[in-house]
Amino acid sequence: MNFVSKLLVLLVSGSLSQQPRYPVGDDHITGIIRELPAESKLRRHLLHGDRGNGVHQPWMDAMRRLKIRRAVAWANILFDKKGRPKQVDIGKVEYYAEYEGGDPLMDAETLATVRTSGLERELNELAQEQARVGSWFDVPRKNHDFLGGAQIVFLDDEWLPVIPRRPMYLAK
Secondary structure, eight states: OOHHHHHHHHHHHHHHHSOOOOSSOHHHHHHHHHHSOTTOHHHHHHHTTOOOOOOOOHHHHHHHHTTOOEEEEEEEEEEOTTSOEEEEEEEEEEEESSSSSSOOOOOHHHHHHHHHHTHHHHHHHHHHHHHTTOEESSOOOOSSOEEEEEEEEEESOTTSOOSSSSOEEEEO
C-alpha cells in the first residue's frame, strides 16, 4: 500500500470514529444537562449524544419570549379499521416552563398572550400534521373505525431531541 492510500485510510477511519459535531456549542447542551434532574429521560438522551434536528422554527422564538420550554398537544384521532388516521382534532395544548415534569402553566395572562400571539394556532396546525404521521406500537385489530389519540411534544430549542421523535398512537 502506498503512502497516499495509507493516509486516506487513516483519515477515513479517524473521521468515522469521532462523535458527530453540531454547530451549537457544547456549553449550551451542558448547561441544559445541568438543569435537568439526574433521573431525567431528556438528560439521559443528551448525555448519550442525542440531539434535535437543528432546524430553527419561528414558533420556538415565541415560546422563548413567553418562557415556555415545552408544549404538549393532545390529539383525538378517528382511525379507520386498519389503524390509519381519518380525522384529527387537537383537544388541548398544555404549556410548561420546564423541559420535563412540572405543572402546566395556568397563568391567565400568559395563556391569553399565547392565544393572541398566534402561537396556539400555529402549534395546533403543526400538531395536526404530526398526528397524521404517528406510529403504532401494536395496531389494534378492529372491524370498524375506532377512536384513539397521540401526544405531540414541542420544545423551544432545535438542538434538543423530542422523545419520541414521532407521535405514538394509542387506541381508546
